[in-house]
Amino acid sequence: MSDPASPPPEPTAPHGELVIRTIAMPADANANGDIFGGWLMSQMDLGAAIVAKNISRSRVTTVAVDGMVFHNPVYVGDIVNCHATLLKVGRTSMRVDIEAWVQRGKDGTLLKVTEGIFTYVAIDENGRPHPVHREHA
Numbered sequence: 234m235s236d237p238a239s240p241p242p243e244p245t246a247p248h249g250e251l252v253i254r255t256i257a258m259p260a261d262a263n264a265n266g267d268i269f270g271g272w273l274m275s276q277m278d279l280g281a282a283i284v285a286k287n288i289s290r291s292r293v294t295t296v297a298v299d300g301m302v303f304h305n306p307v308y309v310g311d312i313v314n315c316h317a318t319l320l321k322v323g324r325t326s327m328r329v330d331i332e333a334w335v336q337r338g339k340d341g342t343l344l345k346v347t348e349g350i351f352t353y354v355a356i357d358e359n360g361r362p363h364p365v366h367r368e369h370a
């Protein structure tokens with residue numbers, strides 16, 4: 234039986250559909266020379282938005298981001314993979330879990346960097362919410 238006081242084991246494999254794959258570049262680094270957290274969040278936002286757009290077949294906008302903790306740094310040259318899982322479809326909103334992992338070094342060691350839940354709203358041309366499931370012309 235596992236010790237309730239010990240931290241959960243590090244995940245070893247990503248969950249969800251691979252929606253973004255890119256390389257962290259020097260232009261994305263902060264003053265320490267490591268990758269800026271905002272850059273990684275924007276990749277996650279793009280990846281999760283792809284899922285929301287495909288579900289709603291509509292423009293979408295990000296309304297909320299929940300529960301993000303950065304567990305590991307991202308270095309210039311890391312391969313960054315974002316994996317998305319649709320959690321819930323509401324009337325006009327969609328919740329998408331997105332994990333960011335890096336592949337690093339010669340052996341391509343996989344490390345989970347962070348995970349968050351991004352919520353999108355399907356919007357019309359005036360930016361107003363509309364139902365996710367609707368008749369498509």
Ligand SMILES: CC(C)(COP(=O)(O)OP(=O)(O)OC[C@H]1O[C@@H](n2cnc3c(N)ncnc32)[C@H](O)[C@@H]1OP(=O)(O)O)[C@@H](O)C(=O)NCCC(=O)NCCS
Pocket residue numbers: 294295296297322323324325326327352354356360361362
């Ligand atoms: C997203 C936006 C269109 C929603 O408009 P609104 O008039 O507040 O719409 P509603 O109150 O009807 O909410 C729409 C849906 O969003 C959900 N929602 C609203 N606020 C939320 C929050 N803080 N967290 C999670 N879901 C939220 C509602 O529950 C609702 O979901 P449902 O229809 O599935 O039940 C509007 O708030 C907006 O334009 N925000 C700015 C978005 C933006 O620019 N994002 C990028 C920032 S750089």
